[in-house]
Amino acid sequence: MLYVQILINGILLGGLYACIAVGFSLVWGVLNVINILHGSFIVLGAYLAFFAYTKLDIHPYLFAPFAALVLFILGYAVQLTIINRVIEAPVLVTLTTTFGLALLLDNLMLVAFAANFRKVSLKPPLGIIDLSDTFPSIDLIVPVDRLASMLFALLFVGLLYWLLRHTVVGRAIVAVRMDRYAATLMGVDTTKVFAVTFALGAALAGAAGALLSPIFPISPLAGTTYLGKAFVICVLGGLGSVSGALVGGLVLGVLESFGALFFGPEHSLTLSFTVLILLLIFRPNGIMGKRGFV
Amino acid sequence: MNFRTVRLGVLTLPGATALRVAARAAVAALTVSGIMTNGLAAEPAIRIGAPLPLTGALSPEGVKLQQGYELWKDTVNAAGGIAVGAVKRPIEIVYYDYQSVTPKAVQLAEKLATDDKVDFMFSPFGSGASKAASTVSERYGIPTLAPTASSSEVYDQGYKNLFGTFTANDTLSEPMADIVKARAPNVKRVAILARNDLYPLALGQEFEKSSKKRGLEIVYFEKYAINTLDHASALTEIKAAKPDWIIATGYINDMILIRKQMADLGIKAQIVTMINAPAYQEFIDATGPLADNVTSATWWHPAVRYESKDVFGSSVKYTEMFQKKFNALPDFTNATGSSVGVVLQMAIERAGTVDRDKVRETLVKGGFDTFFGPLSFNGVGQAISYVPPVFQIQNGKPVVIYPDVIKGGDLKLGVR
């Protein structure tokens, strides 16, 4: 029963991880930019949700689409003004540029919001589903807020998937991801596509942040931790692929849960990074490989 | 001639010619720096160096310490300054931000000692940084007051210049263990979850010792990594071990997360002790009803009642003055910031001089009655003279349950 509980913990975590990573994966796959700013976007989304809840009484789950919208606009602006200027440059330049932007955004948030950890405490708290109440032999507990966050996260991921499959913009993005030069020949305006994709990545980060706010403490310093997870998930699941991010997220969540059990909680981070390096060396296209396009 | 061509002509080969620019920049910097001498003070202020983490992960604590320093400084300067013999000299505190990066704290301490040539120093925040920076104090023979160094490891380098106002970690675990034994006799199984960091881990180990000493069984003791976002696995294991008493150590964000995840996993225990977060209002705000019946211990609390011969007069008066200045109740970090100032002041006044050797001797002798408690130091410089209060959050408010002289309530069992 312990193992099943650990598995459930892992899956709940994994759904959230998928939402964290999908925007990052999309930007990496389509723009070929490793967006270090992504972690800071998540934190910004979380802060927006926090202030919306404490000052305006808007529930984070309801606020998530608004957080996504705000971050969409911010992402669009950042991409057009700055990222677009280095988009053809080698990864050294693009990665360092987004690193610099992340430094800036993190410092701005630090000055604006201070470093003390904030947390959204839902009133009334959502409580837990204790399976042993209905099935006395099953001693499993599912925290409702994690479950809700995970379900909403999957909803957003699903929305993105639908967008990429069934709208013109979405198909254009997939086309650019497959081959940007061929896409230009097909009449796709790559500059617009880059801007929209980056903005979508930011929007998902914002939504993820809002959904995470009732669960994890919020601070400008948490950005790098989320980013680290996004790295691992992208390589696990394959770049630019929504289903890959989903699979990668779930796998990482479960891996971390069991890893903490077997190796001790202090090794869980080491485990994820070691997996990352091993994957990079032996299977850089991830579990899904290049097959997972959308 | 085109302006652009001239400019481009000046900067041709990036490598070697940029070297020229760099050389010029370096010479310019040297000249400017050479011109800057140490500020000539119009009055002979007593200068105290204080490296603080004003940005970075520890900035909330750094700001709290600074508030404590400032309150002390303003109060003393309003009265004219510290009495050194027949003269009163004002205080100047020289701050530097080490961005929560300990090696920077050490470098800044070195800078304060050699360039700013401060008379005395306050340690940076926390056991780890205090220990690291104490090497600098020892190297230059500067008496240094440590406001937040509780782990005995900080004092194990045989240094003579370090004096800390926090009593050792076991003074937090022993009284708590006594109370548990006395009031909750059917508590047998103990689980400890400690952050893998100098102070929280040392504290966790003290609780282990205190529990074992009283015949309690440790059913779980693990450390969690410093940036852990999710404690579900550790807590699931704890739940499976069915402990009666759960102890968690770490910094405020860890404690908030752990308390919440404990509730998420339906963990119930008779006693839950968390250190130090419950002493901060932020913890109570963030956890809401989950904070109830959580126990903790801390070195100082507004509920204590000490009369003192320092510039504040008593702990009650200190609390009032702090509230007036900052519009909030002081917590133990604010108070210890003021306490180091108070101790230094009393030592200087007693010695009648700012001579470092004489002040050091006076500090060694101890016997300072401060608002923070009576302060005397052991052979390695750690405070040994007071008992940190134990308290419990009851109905959203901290209630002191030990020592008896100041207690406001009794231990309540059962944390959901």
Place this chain on the structure above:
Amino acid sequence: MKRIPTALLGLGVLALVVVILPFTATNYLLRLTTIAFMYIALASSWNIVGGFTGYPSFATAAFFGIGAYASGILRAASSLPLPVTWLFGAAAATVFSLLVGPAILRLRGHYFAVASLVLAAVLREITNAATALTGGGMGLNLPTSGVVNVDMQTRLYYVSMLTAAVLTVSLAALIWRSRLGWAMRCIEQNEDAAIVLGVNTLATKILGFAASAATAGLVGAIYATWIGYIDPTDAFDDLLSIKPIIMAFIGGVGTIFGPVAGAIIFLVLEEFVWRNVLNFHAGILGIIIVALLVFMPGGLGSVGRGIDRLRAYGRAGGVGGAAPPVVPS
């Protein structure tokens, strides 16, 4: 041919300044210059991999940290003289690069960048966990260097870091002029063509990686004994990987003296910004990075070009085309 004398002049000025300083300057200035030497060595070290071979390495922090910890642990556990511990640190970092290099140097572009970036993160976590050996999250306290005199201590480290910087730049120059350097330049221009030419690209890359590791490790080792305290977050700080890249950019990636100039300019900038803007230095560093990379990708040599682009940017109303590829000069 006016360029050569002015470059020599610049070098001469610097050499003179460097030699005179220990006799005239305050300890503060000496410490600042020691940091300058540290930056020069790190920028030059990165340049060997990032500049010469064109591989986007973010591994500087990993090498630095290993050097720091290896040297620190040896120092805390024995009474071997300092230079021995420093060499041990450099050796440990080199061994690490030889172990990891063959695996990750097969990756290219993005994957190599991510792998090198993650190296530091993994090492940080391992160091945190191995508390018995490294002190874990509580850090490692090193005994003082035995020279109690403050002035001597400062000058000792001044000379040591200077030596490290000179060694690194000399090594870079030697490599540049050698066949190894030629092979690296081939890889940087077009790796596949280099393979066709018969260049053993893997061996070349590994050697470059090792040279970078040895030098960065040496700097880390000296740093650890200088400060007397190291902890995983600081020894493996990501900024240690990013800053040398920026320094090399400022001065000119792929040149010998570019990183030297860039390091000095960066330090001057950092010191003056840091003094005045207490709580926004990271933000300002971020702005500098973005401004540099977006408007002046060629470093100082393209200042003119950079200002043109700024003007064009303002005129065209913001939406421009793609940036030209970075050409190391």
